[in-house]
Amino acid sequence: MAPRGTPAKATGARGKGVINGRDRGAICDSIPWFARTMGGVHYKNGLCWGFLVDEDSGIRSYIDDELIITRTGGGNEKSSEGGEKILTQTKDHDEASPSMALQSTANIIPGNKNQVLRRKLPHRYNVMAFFRIADMWYEKINNKKACRVRLEKLDLSEKSWWAEKGSPKPVPHSQRLTKPDIKQCPTCLTHHPKVYSEGWMCLSDKCAGFWKLNGAQPPVELTFDQKFLDARLPADPEIQSPSSLVPNLLSTMSDDDPHISTSTIARKGVVCPMCKKCITRRFWNGWKCTDPLANGREGACTFQKVMPMHLVSVRSVSDDFELGPIKRAVWFDSIIKPEVDNTGLLPYRRITYKLGDAGYVTHLMATKDINARDNGPNDLFQQLQVHDLGLRRYPLSAAKVSGTLNAQFAVNFGMPYKYVVAVDSLGFNQAPDPVLHTLGRLTWATERAVSIQGGAAKPPNELLLLGYFEGQNIGYHDDGESTLGPTIATLSLGASSIMSLRMKTKYYLGLSKSNKLTADDPILPQCNNRENRLELKAMLEKGSITAKEYEQAWLASHKKSKPKRDCPDLIKMVLHHGDMVIMHGEGLQKFYEHEVKVDKDKALRFAVTARHVLEEKLTEEERGKGVFNLTPAQTYGGQ
Ligand SMILES: O=C(O)CCC(=O)C(=O)O
Numbered sequence: 001m002a003p004r005g006t007p008a009k010a011t012g013a014r015g016k017g018v019i020n021g022r023d024r025g026a027i028c029d030s031i032p033w034f035a036r037t038m039g040g041v042h043y044k045n046g047l048c049w050g051f052l053v054d055e056d057s058g059i060r061s062y063i064d065d066e067l068i069i070t071r072t073g074g075g076n077e078k079s080s081e082g083g084e085k086i087l088t089q090t091k092d093h094d095e096a097s098p099s100m101a102l103q104s105t106a107n108i109i110p111g112n113k114n115q116v117l118r119r120k121l122p123h124r125y126n127v128m129a130f131f132r133i134a135d136m137w138y139e140k141i142n143n144k145k146a147c148r149v150r151l152e153k154l155d156l157s158e159k160s161w162w163a164e165k166g167s168p169k170p171v172p173h174s175q176r177l178t179k180p181d182i183k184q185c186p187t188c189l190t191h192h193p194k195v196y197s198e199g200w201m202c203l204s205d206k207c208a209g210f211w212k213l214n215g216a217q218p219p220v221e222l223t224f225d226q227k228f229l230d231a232r233l234p235a236d237p238e239i240q241s242p243s244s245l246v247p248n249l250l251s252t253m254s255d256d257d258p259h260i261s262t263s264t265i266a267r268k269g270v271v272c273p274m275c276k277k278c279i280t281r282r283f284w285n286g287w288k289c290t291d292p293l294a295n296g297r298e299g300a301c302t303f304q305k306v307m308p309m310h311l312v313s314v315r316s317v318s319d320d321f322e323l324g325p326i327k328r329a330v331w332f333d334s335i336i337k338p339e340v341d342n343t344g345l346l347p348y349r350r351i352t353y354k355l356g357d358a359g360y361v362t363h364l365m366a367t368k369d370i371n372a373r374d375n376g377p378n379d380l381f382q383q384l385q386v387h388d389l390g391l392r393r394y395p396l397s398a399a400k401v402s403g404t405l406n407a408q409f410a411v412n413f414g415m416p417y418k419y420v421v422a423v424d425s426l427g428f429n430q431a432p433d434p435v436l437h438t439l440g441r442l443t444w445a446t447e448r449a450v451s452i453q454g455g456a457a458k459p460p461n462e463l464l465l466l467g468y469f470e471g472q473n474i475g476y477h478d479d480g481e482s483t484l485g486p487t488i489a490t491l492s493l494g495a496s497s498i499m500s501l502r503m504k505t506k507y508y509l510g511l512s513k514s515n516k517l518t519a520d521d522p523i524l525p526q527c528n529n530r531e532n533r534l535e536l537k538a539m540l541e542k543g544s545i546t547a548k549e550y551e552q553a554w555l556a557s558h559k560k561s562k563p564k565r566d567c568p569d570l571i572k573m574v575l576h577h578g579d580m581v582i583m584h585g586e587g588l589q590k591f592y593e594h595e596v597k598v599d600k601d602k603a604l605r606f607a608v609t610a611r612h613v614l615e616e617k618l619t620e621e622e623r624g625k626g627v628f629n630l631t632p633a634q635t636y637g638g639q
């Protein structure tokens with residue numbers, strides 16, 4: 001469909017745009033009115049705030065210098081014949097009507113893969129201008145009802161930056177046509193504009209005459225009526241945009257504000273004041289437009305904003321009245337009942353949760369005295385903030401949305417640990433004193449937690465330090481099993497958190513996401529439908545049923561068990577400042593997963609995790625990084 005005046009081939013836009021979005025993750029992090037990593041519309045509190053129109057803008061979409069016509073909801077999928085994406089879901093109610101009633105503004109982000117605009121756009125994602133929803137109606141797309149909107153640019157006096165080079169100045173708003181052709185439906189009596197030049201249609205989804213052209217189904221390809229495209233609502237100075245088009249977050253934060261440096265708002269992205277690129281908060285102490293890790297692929301904008309990192313005290317992140325637990329646990333009634341040992345590792349209380357052959361989780365609970373000793377958790381919490389550790393956020397290795405970063409700030413010392421993030425590791429000889437003190441504590445905890453169970457642990461040769469700003473968590477994951485030894489020890493500092501552990505869904509249900517029976521299903525204790533699974537497996541092994549009969553009986557019994565989707569949490573622990581957790585057993589990472597949720601309004605937490613990376617998989621140089629010699633002061637004896 002090529003309405004009058006639209007060039008057939010993409011031509012150059014006259015301007016450079018107002019914001020440069022390289023990837024969707026950075027856009028969503030930096031622009032408050034488009035914080036949606038999935039889908040084309042950002043809804044919040046009942047209103048539409050932004051539309052992203054990229055390659056799949058859907059059938060009968062339209063964009064020009066002042067107007068956009070798009071869909072508000074539903075999912076797209078490639079049709080079975082391939083090619084054009086088709087509508088697969090619709091919404092019963094439309095989300096655009098409150099925005100229209102309240103005359104709120106919305107913004108448009110076209111991606112450079114958009115074919116409808118036919119303009120060469122300067123960036124991968126581009127921000128246009130403020131628009132308002134001028135019309136809303138229903139159509140049928142792929143035989144499903146879909147809500148459509150027509151948005152008009154708010155300020156018609158200025159030529160749009162994305163207008164074609166050399167295009168004429170816009171006609172003054174006062175001289176514009178104000179109404180398209182409008183007709184009343186003889187059946188439902190509502191009024192609708194003539195949207196398509198092929199003829200007027202009733203656009204009320206409840207009407208018997210809905211979406212019919214002279215009583216018959218309209219063709220799929222339709223052409224917008226030129227009057228519908230030309231009409232503009234009268235100018236209305238009352239309609240104001242609620243925020244700046246180019247967010248200026250930095251102007252709202254004072255360097256002197258002691259509450260801001262690790263706050264939720266301070267880990268948002270910013271728009272570079274020099275080159276207008278959306279930049280995420282990748283660095284512990286601020287934003288840099290060019291990431292040294294990108295090796296020049298990003299251009300060379302020199303903008304950086306370094307935030308003074310105000311010291312967060314243990315007091316301000318600790319709810320405990322006298323700063324620290326006194327040998328007590330919060331009892332969550334975990335499904336796995338713990339063993340409690342008050343004497344074996346004095347002054348710690350040791351709580352161990354056993355998960356059969358898979359392994360065990362030991363929680364060492366610190367005391368007020370442990371925390372207050374020299375170079376103890378209170379000192380370490382402060383020292384880790386004072387030293388420049390090089391903490392930063394890394395791209396998430398399995399990100400669905402390009403540019404998504406791991407939530408936490410990380411730095412890796414010793415052998416490279418590449419499981420969660422591809423972190424470039426520093427040798428232990430570059431580790432500052434407080435980091436070596438944490439290594440001393442974790443080496444002690446690793447050895448003690450395993451030897452008290454009659455085992456022998458390999459000492460750690462890798463340390464990952466994670467910094468959690470306010471509101472950051474780590475979702476369910478495992479720490480990987482192929483390159484790591486079986487013991488993983490973590491020291492918690494600062495804000496308290498809840499660590500939970502559950503069986504991976506694949507083993508809990510015995511079924512993958514794509515409904516395939518899990519091969520070599522271990523049928524672990526606490527898994528769903530365990531008795532029946534064991535019985536069927538025994539029958540299969542005896543040869544009393546065939547593999548096919550097994551599968552059929554298995555699926556039937558699974559369905560009957562009415563399973564929950566995910567395994568309930570088997571272990572839940574409150575990790576206080578100074579506590580250590582030791583996970584031991586390969587099966588623990590293979591069959592189970594863990595998550596940590598930090599007290600949500602607390603400014604800061606560090607988690608320091610020591611692991612043993614298997615050396616066979618590493619190069620000579622990498623092995624050298626894991627060698628360390630602790631001084632007597634850095635060596636910990638459990639006090
Ligand atoms: O924050 C924590 O206590 C645990 C972190 C963790 O699970 C990890 O680093 O893999």
Ligand SMILES: [Fe+2]
Nearest residue numbers: 477478479594
């Ligand atoms: Fe982990």
